[in-house]
Amino acid sequence: MSDFLLKVNVAKMHMVCVEGKVSPTELCRRCLNRIRKTRHLNAYITVTEELALKQAEEAEVRLLRGVGVLDGIPFAVKDNFCTENIRTTCASRMLRDYIPPYNATVVQRLLDQGAVLMGKTNMDEFAMGSGSTDGVFGPARNPWSYAAPYREQAGGAEEDSDWVIAGGSSGGSGASVTSLTSFLALGSDTGGSTRNPGALCGAVALKPTYGLLSRHGLIPLVNSMDVPGILTRSTSDAAIVLDVLQGRDLKDSTTVQSPTSHTGLTEDFDVRNLCVGIPEEYHAPGLSPETLAQWSRLADLLEGAGARVRRVSLPHTRHSIVCYHVLCCAEVASNMARFDGLEFGHRSTVDSSTEAMYAASRHEGFNDVVRGRILCGNFFLLKQNYERYFLKAQQVRRLIAEDFRRVFSAGVDVLLTPTTLSDATRYSHFIEEDNRTRSSQEDIFTQPANIAGLPAVSVPTALSSRGLPIGLQLIGPAFQDQKLLNVAHWIEQRMGFPSISNYELPNKREIDMEQTTTV
Amino acid sequence: MTQRRPETGRALVATGNMAACAVLGTAPPLHVNKLSCLFYRKVCDVHRHGVARRFRSTRVPDQELVGVVGLEVHAQIRSSTKLFSAAEVGFSAPPNSLVSFFDASLPGTLPVLNRRCVEAAVTTALALGCTVNRKSLFDRKHYFYADLPAGYQITQQRRAVAVDGRLVYSLLGGRKRSQVQTKTVRIKQIQLEQDSGKSLHDDQRCQTLIDLNRAGVGLMELVMEPDMSCGEEAAAAVRELQLILQALGTCQGNMSEGQLRVDANVSVHRPGEALGVRTEVKNINSARFLSRAIDYEIQRQIEALERGEAVQNETRMYDSKSGHTIPMRDKEGLQDYRFMPEPNLPPLVVYEDRRSVPEGAGPGAVVLEALRESLPELPSARRGRLVRSYGLLPEHSFTLVNEDGLMEYFEAVVKETRKEPRKVIGWVTNELLGHLKQHNLSVSDCPVPPSALAELLELQEAGHISTSVAKQVLQLMWMDPGKGAQEIVREQDLGLVCDSGDLQSVCQRVLDSNPDQVRALREGNKKVFNRLMGLVQKETKGRADPVLVRRILEDKTS
Structure with a gap:
């Protein structure tokens, strides 16, 4: 099996496993190997290698019984979700050696589906940040920093000096998904912490409606806004994970029964019945011309396909x-x-x-x-x-929240906005400003959805001239997560955003790693 | 358990035996729920001027200063699990053995409201005539303390579960302490909140041990308006509340076990003037201490004002040894609790009836109608019924209702005997209760079941034994449980002597040996007759039929 196979989606990987072409154990080893090769990304705080292999073995036995599509699929979890007997640090000295005695509900639901936990991912301390630069284990790096498009325009500069941030605070989860060390990752999203790294790392990042996913076991930042986030490489994967995670949890009194039981995506979603709102307030100062261009391009594309695209206002x-x-x-x-x-x-x-x-x-x-x-x-x-x-x-x-309600009740189905002001910033540049300044810049487009409790998804659309991903965001009415993913899916099919594996450079570090690990 | 803050030393989570011993060793000797009588031990006129009257000796100002008392009662909800977690509730379990992840405030845990606790609070509110808020809210109250692991307590600050109720209680007044006086104290609100854990300060080792078994147990905080004027009133109000809670089954109400904790807000003023500066008196673990603490505090404040000093707004602790209240050091700085809405709990909604429960609210909905229908007979109603149905005196009804199980005992006896209830009552409230007190037993532990007492009273009523013998037999039944009254009377030959011939000779013997008395009687001193009766009974060890003896003596002396 080559790493090339790692870039397929969950459903395909599941088929490959069921057909016996690759065993879950082999898949797990491959991902573990890749984690070692990409250690420089600092995406993981803890790699649960032994446990992962044990779970993969169990999945292998189960596969024939057909538990579900996630059986044997590797996943990663942000280090602010409690994991039983696995340390959970919140990237803080405070919890450096903290080992929770229980699993967060969302983690448990993935494990129940047979998914294989690869490890706990890096983040800003207690999820307070937007770069994954402020954790006690050091910053997470954006995998695209080491891919050909960025390296070529960097013109031979030293890799260690010009790498770009992964975004945050769930940067480790974003990096783990796009660097193909996991198929899906849990992030948390309080002001944009899942969508921001999703956009900067080029992943699909869903922030579900508040109350749709259980927060039990998520070490809180802001209880009234926190939502477990889903990071995947495709909208169909996101839909699978949402389906497994959503719904009432007796341990979280703020959860509700999910409105739909099955979130399978519609392949021939018709945008002609869709009304897309473009909020004018999102033309914010600091918005990069390239992001703006992508935003316009997508709006035009939707309009061209028959969607009604309307300028709307969210004055507050x-x-x-x-x-x-x-x-x-x-x-x-x-x-x-x-x-x-x-x-x-x-x-x-x-x-x-x-x-x-x-x-x-x-x-x-x-x-x-x-x-x-x-x-x-x-x-x-x-x-x-x-x-x-x-x-x-x-x-x-x-x-x-009332602004949003008004717009949606006036017939708008989804809002289309940028996810971030621009593509990922160089780490050396990012840390010139303090955390608070950076957070207010980075969260500008994402936190209104948290304030209002609405579902939002960031979809990667293209690589910038710097060779870095640009993401756009869709925001929908509460509990329209499914519809949002359908629109995202339609966009994804037309954007053709590339996998990082298309541009993998045989970098020196990797070669070194390969040699040491294959000996 | 001391309530003061640790001065030095670090807090630990207790696991050792030391904490266990300390927990078990703290039960004060007074069990308030065993006090059966009304609060008439002490002379406290229940009028507002009453307290001042006792201090009249010091100085008589234009108008006397009187006490004003309000109470804050924390009642531990009787429930098998805690307010927001599934951990068990228990009083004397080993330290930290009843602690869920949530109770220890482990990161990521969330509160899940216990419906049973809500129902208990709502039931209590209904019994106290409160308005139950259809929607109430939870808040966080922040302060750092070792036995408050989350750093905040979940309580109801903005909107409590119920408001505007009243507690009607009674005191016995009048010269013979038999006149029932009824009073009312308004209930401002009832709120649900979490209990804290317990801190045990080991000064020698400079350590504080923490036991979280109590952390998160559901409390109802009842806030009473300052409608009382002295310790006796407060104690009577608390006693009545205790009975109501016990009747409802919403709180066990044992003050010594901390199931009912009372803080008193005390101030003094001249009637008609604004209320004075108040102090809060804490650490009161019995109704008797409550009464004493309040009266001490009122007197202290009056004396301070009369000396020209001001009363400080402070928290004071009652020291039961000295009977004094002393300032608590830890409350010196003004606390800002930084209240904030609890974001993890949706509003608590209570529905009027089944029909108003929306679909999807589930079977867990709290419905007023259902709770109202299942309210048991409350103590005041019980007392009224006892007076009406059995023709009892009000003070007897108080005794019956105040002692757990005594009313049921009385009613069972009445059912099995032809003796009039008014004659049975003395046997229950004097003889039986006397024995119980003497042996420090509760009614449920009574070795003489109601049927046995009824059998005894039947014998007496039928004239088979005299009253004094009946008392003697009860004593014997107590010592030899299981033995029936009839059996004892037979074995000990205690039956009434009704044989006319036997009594004739006994009477003759008595008359013969007391010629002076006989003469006095014949000369018209009727009092002597009873003496002679007594001498006959003495001869027969109380077994002679008094009616027969009277007739024989009358015959012989006329």
């Missing part, structure tokens, strides 16, 4: 990022209160008093970004500030 969207900041910090301050070093997590050796132990543990355990947000959040929640910040932000939140 411009307040979204500030509103998000207040609500996010407030919930962060609250959610982080449990990390006191007592029951679990990092505990400082300072023990002069319980209070001193708390303070030292939290100071040592959290990075500046986390501590900064906790400080802001506690400020916003103070009795004298509550009305001015938190309540006000909640009111604005309702206005933003």
Whole structure:
């Protein structure tokens, strides 16, 4: 089996396995091997090699009984989903050695389908960031940094100096999917953390409707906005995973029964009945000409195929990022209160008093970004500030959601927007600005969907002139996730976005790896 | 268990025996639910001026200062599992053995509301005449404390499950303490919230041990308006609440086990003027201490004001040894709890009737109609029924209802005997209860079942034994459970002596040996007759038929 086979979709891979051409164990070994070859991407915090091989063996026995299409398929999980007996760090010193005693519901549902866990992926500490650059295990790198299109335009510069970010905060998951070390990955999406790396790494990234997927076992950032995200290499894969994960979970009281039981995609989806809204507020300052061009191209394509394309307005969207900041910090301050070093997590050796132990543990355990947000959040929640910040932000939140409702009830089926301002930034450039600035730039197009709880999907459309992926976003009405994926599927079929395996360079690092691992 | 904050030392999660011992060793000696009588031990006039009257000796100002008391009651919900988790609820389990992942606040865990706890709160609200909010909300209240693992408590700050109720309670007043006075205290609201864990401070080893068994247990917080004026009223109100909760089965109500915890807000003012600065008195674990703590605090505040000092708005702790309240150090700084809506719980919706439950709400919906229909007979209704049906005195109805199981016992006895209920009551509330108290037993542990007492009373009623012998027999039945009254009377030969010939000779002997008395009687001193009766009974060890003896003596002395 060659790595070339790794780029096929889940359904195809399943057939290959069922036909006996490749065994799940062989598939698993291949992916593990590739994880080793791409270690420089720093996509994984923990690789669960032994467990993966054991699960693959079990899948092999099961395959003949036909459990399901995900049986034996390798997947990766962002390191903020709890995994039983597998350390779950949130890329933080606070949880560096934390081993949860239970599986998150979404992880469990994948395991129940026979999917094989390859490992836990890199991220920004506690998912606070948009580059996967602010975790205690170092930044994740974008696989496209090492593919031919980018390397050629970089003109022979040193690989280690000009690599681009994977996006974040689920950068490790984005990198794992596009570098073909997993077929699907779980991310989390609070302000765009799944869609952002999806767009920058060239993956399909679905942020489902709030309440459709269980958050049980997802270590929270902002409970009222967090949603488990799905990263895949195709819309049909995303539909398969959504089908498995969605629906009521008794352990998460905010989940609802899924409106549709089967999310299989419609191959001949007709866009002539579709009304596509183009929100004018998304023509934001800083939008790159190339992304804008892709946006226009797709709008034209849809219109040409018979869809009605309309300019719409979401007037309160411009307040979204500030509103998000207040609500996010407030919930962060609250959610982080449990990390006191007592029951679990990092505990400082300072023990002069319980209070001193708390303070030292939290100071040592959290990075500046986390501590900064906790400080802001506690400020916003103070009795004298509550009305001015938190309540006000909640009111604005309702206005933003109302904007969306109004547009959708006026006949718009989906909104088409860019996912990010531009393609991926060089790491050296990215870190010139602080986390807060970068987050407000990077999340600008994505967090309104979180504020409103709506489903959104980022679809890769083309490579930029720098040889890096550009993604566009579709936002739909609540619980129209299926329809959204159908539109995304239609787009995907016409965009012909390439797999990274088409451009693989025999880079030196890989050759070294290959030699050491084959000895 | 001390409630103060750790001054030094680090907190640990307790696993060892030390914590277990400490948990078990903390039960105070007073079991309030075993107190059966009304609160009439102490002279406390129930009028608002009452408290001040007792301090009149100090100085009489234009108008006297009187106490104003409001209560905050935390009642642990009787439920097999916790408010938001499936962990079991238990009082004396080994430390940290009843802790779910959620209770330990492990990252990623979410609260799932326990319907049983909601029903308990709603049932309690209905019994107290509250308005049940169709929709109520949960909030997070933040503070760092070692036995609060999440760093916040889930409570209901913005909108509680129920509001605007009333608790009607009674006190016995009047010269003979037999006059029932009925009072009302308004219930401001009832809210659902989580209990915290327990901290055990080991000062010698500079450690704090944490037991999370209690963490997350469901509480109903009942906030009462400041409608009371002294400790006795507060204690009576709490006692009535305790009975109601026990009747409803929504809380076991044992104060010494912490199932019912009462904080008192106390202030003093002159009637008609604005309320004074209040203090909050905590750490009260019995109704008797509640009464004492409040009266001490009222007196302390009055004395402070009369000395020209101001009352500080502070939290004070009741020290049962000294009977004093003392300031709690840890509450010095003003806490900002940074309340925030709990994002992981949808609003709590309660439906009026089955029809209004929308499809998809599932069988887990909480329906008022159903809960209202299943409300049991409440203590006040029980007392009313006892007075009406059996012709009992009100104070007797209180005794019967206050002692768990005593009413049922009484009714069972009444059913099996021809004796009038009004004559049975004394046997139950004096003789039987006296024995129970003496042996520190509850009604359910009583060795003499109702049928046995009924049998005894039947013998007495039928004239087979005298009253004094009956008491004697009860004593014997107590010591020898299982033996019937008839059996004992036969074995011990305690039956009434009705043989006229035997009694004739006994009477003659008594008259012969007391010639002075006989003379006095003949001279018109009728009182002497009873003495002679008594002497005959003494001779026969109380077994002589008093009617017969009277007739014989009358014959012989006329």
